[in-house]
Amino acid sequence: MHIYKTKTTPDTNGYYDTITVVSLPPNQMTAVTINGRKLILVRLEEQIIAFNAACPHAAADLSRGQLSRHKITCAKHDKCWDIRSGRILHPEDENYRLTLYDVKLSDGIIKVKLP
Ligand code: FES
Numbered sequence: 001m002h003i004y005k006t007k008t009t010p011d012t013n014g015y016y017d018t019i020t021v022v023s024l025p026p027n028q029m030t031a032v033t034i035n036g037r038k039l040i041l042v043r044l045e046e047q048i049i050a051f052n053a054a055c056p057h058a059a060a061d062l063s064r065g066q067l068s069r070h071k072i073t074c075a076k077h078d079k080c081w082d083i084r085s086g087r088i089l090h091p092e093d094e095n096y097r098l099t100l101y102d103v104k105l106s107d108g109i110i111k112v113k114l115p
Contacts, residue, residue, distance in 0.1 A: 004031070005033045008034065018109070020108050020110070021048070024110065029041075030042070031053060049083050051083060051099060083098065086099070
């Protein structure tokens, strides 16, 4: 787990610079804190995914969870989500969703749009 902290301002479209795409290892979680807000970046094949590190169930730190391909399991209560869609996978009858963020690449920099 790599952790990066940045203090920055967004571009005119609300995207914040994070890290370079070459510094994001594939199939692993990389935590990035932007102005005190922690999120997780994952590169799955050619897709880069960004989501809030606070578990939607009870706010545990998802960077302490387990990532297996596109599934993340929270270490606190073992609930599991699909990081591509944010939908809960286990237990199926619950409605907690991951907060996903828009991502774009510009000059090799991963940029994330935060609300
Ligand atoms: S805090 Fe993550 S599953 Fe409960």
